[in-house]
Amino acid sequence: MYNFDVERPTSIADAVQAMSKEEAQPISGGQTLIPTLKARLAAPSVLVSLTGIEEMKGVCMSDDGRLCIGGGTTHSAVAAEAAAHYPGLASVAARIGDPAVRNRGTIGGSLANNDPSACYPAAALGSGATIVTNSREIAADDYFLGMFTTALEEGEIVTEVKFPIPQASHYEKFIQPASRFPLVAVFVAKFSDGVRVAVTGASNDGVFRWTEAEEALSANFSADAVAGLKAEGDMISDLHGTAEYRAHLVGVMTKRAVAAIA
Amino acid sequence: MTQVKMTVNGKTASGDVEGRTLLAQFLRDDQGLTGTHVGCDTSQCGACVVHVNGQAVKACTMLAIEADGATVDTIEGQANADGSLNVIQQAFQDHHGLQCGFCTPGMVMSAAALLKDNPKPTEAEVRHYLDGNICRCTGYHNIVKAIMAASGQDVSAIAAE
Numbered sequence: 001m002y003n004f005d006v007e008r009p010t011s012i013a014d015a016v017q018a019m020s021k022e023e024a025q026p027i028s029g030g031q032t033l034i035p036t037l038k039a040r041l042a043a044p045s046v047l048v049s050l051t052g053i054e055e056m057k058g059v060c061m062s063d064d065g066r067l068c069i070g071g072g073t074t075h076s077a078v079a080a081e082a083a084a085h086y087p088g089l090a091s092v093a094a095r096i097g098d099p100a101v102r103n104r105g106t107i108g109g110s111l112a113n114n115d116p117s118a119c120y121p122a123a124a125l126g127s128g129a130t131i132v133t134n135s136r137e138i139a140a141d142d143y144f145l146g147m148f149t150t151a152l153e154e155g156e157i158v159t160e161v162k163f164p165i166p167q168a169s170h171y172e173k174f175i176q177p178a179s180r181f182p183l184v185a186v187f188v189a190k191f192s193d194g195v196r197v198a199v200t201g202a203s204n205d206g207v208f209r210w211t212e213a214e215e216a217l218s219a220n221f222s223a224d225a226v227a228g229l230k231a232e233g234d235m236i237s238d239l240h241g242t243a244e245y246r247a248h249l250v251g252v253m254t255k256r257a258v259a260a261i262a
Numbered sequence: 263m264t265q266v267k268m269t270v271n272g273k274t275a276s277g278d279v280e281g282r283t284l285l286a287q288f289l290r291d292d293q294g295l296t297g298t299h300v301g302c303d304t305s306q307c308g309a310c311v312v313h314v315n316g317q318a319v320k321a322c323t324m325l326a327i328e329a330d331g332a333t334v335d336t337i338e339g340q341a342n343a344d345g346s347l348n349v350i351q352q353a354f355q356d357h358h359g360l361q362c363g364f365c366t367p368g369m370v371m372s373a374a375a376l377l378k379d380n381p382k383p384t385e386a387e388v389r390h391y392l393d394g395n396i397c398r399c400t401g402y403h404n405i406v407k408a409i410m411a412a413s414g415q416d417v418s419a420i421a422a423e
Contacts, residue, residue, distance in 0.1 A: 006264070006281040006327045027325075034323045035304055037282070047281065051328060076317070098394025099375065101305060103317040104324060178306075180393065 002043045008052045012159055016134050018048040019155040026050055026157055028072060028109030031101050056108070056159050061085060067165055071108025071132075071158040078107060088169030088189070092123045095173060097180050108158035114206055116147045116236065117181040121207035123171065124161060126187030126198030132160035147206045166191045172257035174201075174249055176240055184246050186210075186253035190261060194218040197254060202246045204234040213254050222262055223255040266330040270295070271339025279326045286310045286321035288329075289336060297337035297367050301396070308395035311368040311375075312336045318375035320394070337367035340374065350374055350412040357417070359408030361399035368395050373409045382413050385420060 007024075009015040019026060025044035027033050028051065036042050050056060056072035059081035067086045069078060079094035079102065096102055096110075096119050110120040111131060124131065124140045131138045133156045143151045152158070166189035173185035182201040189196045195217040197210045216225040231250035235243035267276040270293060277292040289295045289312070298321055301309035305323040312321045313335040340348050347355060350373050360366045369392070376383060376391045383391070388406050397405060403420075411417045 001282040004281045006325060008327070008330075030325065030328075031305065031323060034284075034325070038303065047325075049325075049328060098308070099372065099391055100308065100311055100318045100320045100394050101323075103314075103319050 001037045002040065004037075004044050005046045006049055007046060008049045010052050010054070012053060012055060012134050012157065015048055015050060015053060015157055016155065018046070019157070021046050024048055024155070026112070028106040028112075029074065029104035030109075031097065031105040032109070032113050032115065050106075050108070050157065059085075062162065065165065066130075067163040069107055069161050069163070071111075071160055072106050073108075075102035075105050075107070086163060086165050086169075088166070088171060088187075089123055089127065089163060092119050092171045092187070095119065095171070101180075107161055111143075111161065112150065112152060112158050114144055114148055114150050115181070116203065116206040117176075117179075117183075117201040118207075119171070119173070119182065119185060119200065122185055122187040122198040122200035124163075124198075125207050125209060126169070126171075126189045126196050127163045127166065128189075128191075128196055129164070130162040131158055132162060133157060134159055137162075141209075144207050147204060149206070164191070166196075168261045170257040170260040172253040172260065174253055176201075183240055184249040184253055186250060186257050188217070188254065188257040188261065190217075190221060195221060199231065199250050199253075202231065202233070202235055202250050204236055208233065210250065210254065217258060221258065223259045226251060226254050226258070264327055266326055268329050268331060269333045271335060275334075281325070281327065283326040284322055285312070285314075285319075285324045285326045285329050285334070288326035289321060289334070295336050295338050299364055299367055301364065301368075301398075306394075306396065307365065308368040308372060308392075309365050311371040311395065313371060313375060316378075318372055335371075337370060340370060350377070350409070353408040353412035354405070357404050357408040357411055359401070359405045361397075361401045365395060365397045365399075369397070369405055373412065376409070377413055382415060383409075385410060 007018040023045040027047045056070040075093040075096045083090040169189040173182045176183040184201040187198045197213045200207045235246045237243040263278040299309035301307035305320045310321040
């Protein structure tokens with residue numbers, strides 16, 4: 001690891017101020033960033049730690065019925081505190097990485113990083129969540145722009161995520177046991193006005209909505225409805241699975257998720 | 263260099279660290295607490311698990327500066343006040359829950375975190391909780407057995423090693 005200075009602001013305003021320094025990089029739980037720094041794949045001169053900002057932590061219900069989660073809330077806190085309001089989301093958080101990773105990693109960090117195999121992007125996109133930053137609100141549909149790429153501007157910080165709560169949801173994850181990331185995972189959310197299906201781990205473009213499956217499931221919410229469908233796209237091919245295998249898994253995971261709900 | 267100060271195993275520990283100094287390095291190199299092992303250094307293996315403010319974390323994937331002001335507990339603080347092994351440590355000895363012993367500090371710290379939240383876990387829950395702790399000797403059966411025994415449950419029916 002190359003050396004860097006660390007700033008520990010205690011408010012969002014101070015964090016935004018600290019991010020204006022040259023080559024500043026925000027760090028939340030650091031469960032991806034610290035390994036990245038160790039591998040010298042990033043060399044910021046200043047790390048702005050977001051873990052001391054209390055106003056960015058916690059889970060609550062908004063007046064309009066959405067579940068609001070502070071960007072600095074750990075996966076273990078979401079698993080515990082969201083369970084009563086949005087069990088499908090709590091279940092996603094409870095299965096990220098391992099217990100020690102969940103005690104550090106945060107929802108804001110995961111969404112800002114947008115790893116193509118991360119769990120939270122699927123939950124956020126599948127729920128139609130809104131990503132709140134220090135300067136604006138971004139719909140999930142406009143937020144995920146490709147592998148490790150988001151709509152965030154330089155220095156912009158994810159302060160909160162607002163989740164509409166579906167009637168039912170399920171996250172089906174085919175785990176890659178060495179990394180504990182999904183090889184492919186699918187988040188299915190059934191709302192009164194339709195179904196959303198978000199896929200992670202499969203595409204070189206990162207998380208995506210499988211719209212054909214959404215249409216089929218909105219018309220007929222059963223595993224059989226997606227039986228004949230095949231996910232298209234630029235699928236990831238690596239030593240863990242070919243593109244064709246991943247495309248097949250998308251269908252299988254979707255069917256299992258629907259079966260778990262229906 | 264930045265001065266950090268934290269409570270480690272009940273005592274005040276302070277030192278000067280660089281931004282990049284990891285909590286594991288601070289504990290081992292600065293404080294001489296070498297019971298916290300660094301196995302993979304990539305947050306996979308869990309040999310470095312310590313508790314920060316009561317929660318299990320991987321000390322190789324947390325900056326020492328982030329632990330400034332925190333309460334940190336390591337394997338060195340686990341024994342009883344009279345120096346005898348605590349319930350979990352004793353169970354690891356009784357049930358041969360270690361072979362080479364390298365992963366053991368992390369296993370014991372993870373077990374302590376699990377039993378604090380879930381005093382009577384099922385065997386499946388123990389195995390699931392140890393997702394992030396790897397034993398290179400693959401001695402998992404007896405580790406699981408030791409943790410079940412430490413929780414006060416009958417382990418006579420658990421699969422033999």
